[in-house]
Amino acid sequence: MDLDRLQKALQVEADNGFNDMQGNQYRFSEFICLSFGQPSPDIPRDRRQQLRDLGGKFADYRHLGFADRRNLLAEARQLLSQTKKYSNTAPATPIVAETPTPANTTKTTSKKTAKKVVAKAATKASSSAKASSTGKSKGGARGAIDLDQPVQYLPGIGPKSADRLAKLNLFTVRDVLYYYPRDHIDYAKQVNIRELTAGDSVTIVGQLKSCNCFTSPRNSKLTIFDLTLKDSSGQMRLSRFFMGARFASRGWQENQKRQFPKGATVAASGLVKESKYGMTLDNPELEVLESPDQDFESSKIGKIVPIYPLTEGVPADLVRRAVVASLGAVEQLQETLPGGLRQQYELAEIRDAIAGIHFPDSGEVLAASRKRLVFDEFFYLQLGLLNRRRQQQGGHTDVVLEPTGKLLSQFYDEVLPFTLTGAQQRVVTDILSNLQTTIPMNRLVQGDVGSGKTVVAVIALLAAIQAGYQGALMAPTEVLAEQHYRKLVHWFNQLHLPVELLTGSTKTAKRREIHRSLQSGELPLLVGTHALIEDPVQFDRLGLVVIDEQHRFGVQQRARLTQKGENPHILTMTATPIPRTMALTLHGDLDVSQIDELPPGRKAIKTTIVTPKKRQEVYDMFRREIALGRQVYVVLPLVDESEKLDLKSAIVAHQDFQTNVFPEYKVGLLHGKMTSAEKDAAITAFRDNETHILVSTTVVEVGVDVPNASVMMIEHAERFGLSQLHQLRGRVGRGAAQSFCLLMTASRSETSMQRLKVLEQSQDGFFISEMDLRFRGPGEVLGSRQSGLPDFALASLVEDQEVLEVARDAAEKAMEKDPTLAKWPAMRAELEYRYTRLLGGAILT
Template sequence: MHSPNWTRLQKALAVEAERDYPDLMGNEYRFSEFLCLSFGKPPSNIPIGERRRWQEMAMRFAVYPQLERSERQHLVADARNFLSQQQKLSETPTEPPEPKLPRTKTLVSSTTKSYARSATSLEQPLSQVIEIGRNSRYLERLGLATVRDLLFYYPRNHLDYARQVTIAHLVPGETVTIIGTVKSCKCFTSPKKKQLTIFELVIQDLTGKIRLNHFLTGNRYSSRAWQERYKRQYPIGSVVAASGLVKQQKYGFTLEKPEIEVLDSHGDSIESIKIGRILPVYALTEGVPADSVRKAVIATLPVAKQIKDPLPATIRKQYGLIKLRDAIANIHFPDHQEILAHARRRLVFDEFFYLQLGFLERRQQFKQTQTSATFNPQGEIIQRFSAEILPFQLTNAQKRVINEILQDLSSSTPMNRLVQGDVGSGKTIVAVFAVLAAIQSGYQAALMAPTEVLAEQHYRKLVSWFNLLHLPVELLTGSTKTAKRREIHSQLETGELPLLVGTHALIQDPVNFYKLGLVVIDEQHRFGVQQRARLLAKGQSPHVLTMTATPIPRTLALTLHGDLDVSQIDELPPGRQAIQTKALTGKQRSQVYDLIRREIAQRRQAYVIFPLIEESEKLDVRAAVEEHQRLSEVIFPEFKVGLLHGRMSSADKDAALNAFRDNQTQIIVSTTVIEVGVDVPNATVMLIENAERFGLSQLHQLRGRVGRGSHKSFCFLMSSSTNQDSQQRLAVLEQSQDGFFISEMDMRFRGPGEVLGTRQSGLPDFALASLVEDQEVLNLARNAAEKIMLADQNLCGFPSLKKELAVRYQRMLGSDILT
């Protein structure tokens, strides 16, 4: 269960106040970033209403850098008071005393005797379980065939109807159960809609009254006879239990879509599988009733005791984990929130643990592979490049990462390293040292990029340096002419061509290397595992260097790259200025246009970015093609305005980019095709239209196209959205230039799949685990997996663990692990 470090938070606030509110820089984050992240993770045991207050405080700190000193002072004081209140709340529960209400029957224990005769084994077909019978056809639609399948089909959520409160203590947004006496009951056809029948029940307890409604659509409910029969179920004076989500209405509180059960008296136990308990909510498909799944689970719960736990008892004890069979039983129908939390924690741990164990096993297997490509990192070519050609001084971070790479390359074990670096941190030059090490050792290298624009960018930069070393470089993309392709293929096979830069064409073409020793993959998350594997197969266990300019949080890195060695370039080159970033509305557009004119008057250039190529009927966005015409003819007729988008031919893209690089066009209107790789140091202004349509990480990448020279640069986020979430997201960009912090916030706002730019990003398929909420458990699972591998690399001493790993790891990563 997540609990804040109260002392650390209060200390951070106190130090910031003592230093007169400068937004201090800590070891990892700025003060404002640390507070924003901390408040973004409220304690898990607080009411929904309080969670909203934590999120609001997080967003206030998102704009802390833009505040005046007096505003910062007020915010810090508010935060200190807020934390003091919340700490008292967490330590001294202020909930009203629970009324003495009927007990809800415990399903896990009560079903054991009732159903022991029918569900007998984990591998028993569901169709043979007496209590399920023909309902097994519903479960088949969910891919569930056996008792084991069903028990491991975890709920996607739970409704907590176990919390029984009096009517006076209802809080909007909470799910509760109330007990009361029926004071009135009506069932009638709506006077405005003849197809709509309204059921209205008023119940009362010692603290107040509440009105509950059901709305029923259909002719069968319009019959007076049906309505009278329905009313007779709830006679005046009878005692009922009702569960649901508390909602605030015009005339007071109510329960949304309440579940209602009539009791014999106030002392009776509640028999329902829904009311008064923590109710599991399962992912369903069309035509599958929720109650059919719940009843089937209840029928099979006794068999959970047969589940064998492959996790060693020492690991369970060390990390405070309950047994697997207890976790399975209580993830479905727990008696209370505490046991549900323990069940979920164990099952989340398992998901992370087997993934990390699989990564570590794959990493171990990779390290046991031998490569013939052992490089000499101290050769003449690298020395010449460093002494005569390198156009700038390397940062300490670049030097550190280069040394890590060269050390890997001198080993007989193939390198498998990921280099992460923020926009503009200088990853390309790091890759150049690896490439030169390969070439001077008599090997060839391949550099694969996801787009022609990025491949072309790399090619241009490498040619300018390698020509001075008299080393040939070629570019192979989908638009390379046939004759040129043949020439490249021939030079590769003879070994004349030491370096080939390209896109997917590197693996789609019949490309055969003479002696491939190094593979460099840029923006590697944009390639599938199979695509990367096909490129590696063109050599004999070549060294692999992957790079990404999309900084990702550690939790996401562990779940994507747990089998890689990771280097981080965490330092920008000296002289790089922060990009002034501002979120604006359409009313301020003319001010941006004026600034663009002033910058161009000083021979600077500007980007204007749009999310779509053509006007969409569904999305109210400005289209790049139409806006290019308007900007060039109406707004900036005195300047040359270029156009760049993904549907243009390769030749037209090159022409547009070259014209912009050479300052023949002062403004370029583009889609996100320029997101990564385009390097025009003279560009100082970026205007992003409909910025709310982009993710934070993508906006950060786009912003990185300016600020690459010595001049002050600007990024304007134009948005017409009044949505509070959109405004809060853009405020993060205004606040921070730190790509890792931005990606962390992006993951919280939109989820990990979207941070990577695509839902098909190779993320594991977790049933329960959340990379946002379960970071602590992920770190524990990684630690446990490392201990297991350290004790027994081949898992020979853990046969059941090894068997479970084979099943789980493949299920989470799909067929990717087979490549």
């Protein structure tokens, strides 16, 4: 029973969101069940039974909620850590490809800088930690700390505190060292009292003029500790508050007063705020000094204090205490980056960076430490993506297509009603060049709303069909799949080619007919939703897979479709342009093409922010446009009325419009809770101009193409992201008439207005997505869970764009010099470990 390997499996599952990862042979839960069910005989009997009992709980792992899965993993990791101390089993030699291990395990001598930072940080530990640091640890040697040592054996921690730290997934010293602060408070700025400015974090040193500690007359459980400090520039009153019965005891209060005798020199650190007594510090940290020039002993006074992510039951001081106690193991960390690379990009050594991110001596040390650790996160991600791209390009496919032929010529000459734009022609050339090689294509096409991505995909599909292969086009929603199907039927009928649509709504008899003709090779192209990846769908010769709005599918869903053929070419498309930083992070292993030109004749959509006061003017505009024979969208963020949010729902708005506001017009309704047949009926009626106004939720965001619609009003526009608003706006402006987008909002938030003004001023989807990234962050832009973005501990795609570019450059140069990284074994081992954690490698064999 390899305890180290089991711990790594648990770590990877936790890092990947407790999703019950699929390994080469088993799912994670099956792997743990089997492993825990067969403990080694040299493990004590009671521990063996505990392992078996806990392993049995993993049988229901797939059916547990997120919190229960997380708690079960924490229990398993803690049991393994305890078992390891009492087991005689020697750790097995790790197989890098199966169980990646962190490279930073070799003991090496620390540099002077790291020693200095560690020594300084160690002196900042709380008195209890310092008192116990000379004691004998359960690890054996006096005061020895090992990277893989359980936290309970750290000085000043113990089993109870270890149980608390387990809630943060902190089980070993290594876990603690790599648990980075989420922020820092800088108390290093020492000022005089008269120089205080509200909002600053500062330290002041003064003479204690008075001190009092008493129970609040209004609340018997609240104790107030008041003191007055004076320096050469003035004096100030400070207060600390303690809630609880034990603080109300007279003995405790007198003890507090004895610690702060009148006339003593006191240092205070905190956030400056205004009070009725003048400037003060909010709940300050206090320390009595022997003299004004004495160095501060406290881990907070006058220092840059780390602020860690916490959870219920885990106090900040406990995490800081664990970090301070762990810092002695920093010198065991192995440097994984070559000296030349660190020098070229001005990067700190890993020991200095880890010590400096926790307890930096200055802002400069903090910045240098953060830069190195952020660089590592980006660098190893980019190395992994580039390595995956190299492996893909090293693959082979028998699907080799010709860029010209009778079918393509017929499409260009007889079917296509317009001439391709320069951008479309460039992207088509890229795609057809890929299709002529034996290397499987893996290309992403980014294009703004209305830029003409679909016709580019059709040309690629026709090249595959022309060569005797089949094509598949998968879309995330039935509305979008239906839209693609309708357009393809129009074109393919002229080429005498059959095309079918397969969705969850397809009738059983039709489904069987599609399966049969697909498997026999009679059907050259199948359009559909997730239904395409179901097991009964079997292609005869799948040559090209096109995935639209690919970010809405999971990695496994996309992979299952491509597995329907023998290394088919893959073309993914998105109408949600993303900034280069996000593209590098998400698609660093893909070839990326951009259609950055709109077809000629498209008029810019006039976008205006309007308030509810102008609602009548807006409705008058609706009537003018409808009188001209045009149509109107009204988009709302909710389907049903919400008690918590004062937002109009689609259903209520539809009723109001039809009954009270526009009884003379036909008002349609479209939302996600309708059946497929109801959605089709609503869209068809609007497309055929049978309904004049369509009230809808964001289900119209993609796939609804009605050139006659000229106005879109979006209610509560501040509730949407910029990229989503841009997508919605793209539903109009598809015809020859001037189109309008009205952003209705009652919000008075300055930030909301700044965001919406971006839409007023720009039609460029790439610029808009960049601004959306800055306003909301990547998780909100793409959707945190479905985005495919790796979880970075420190790196920010908004703040660290420059570091990402540098890391990409460094990764490309490293891969050029040695694609296998054999020259740098430590770097290679670190890559395998980090890449598995970030992108979910299959280690469960």
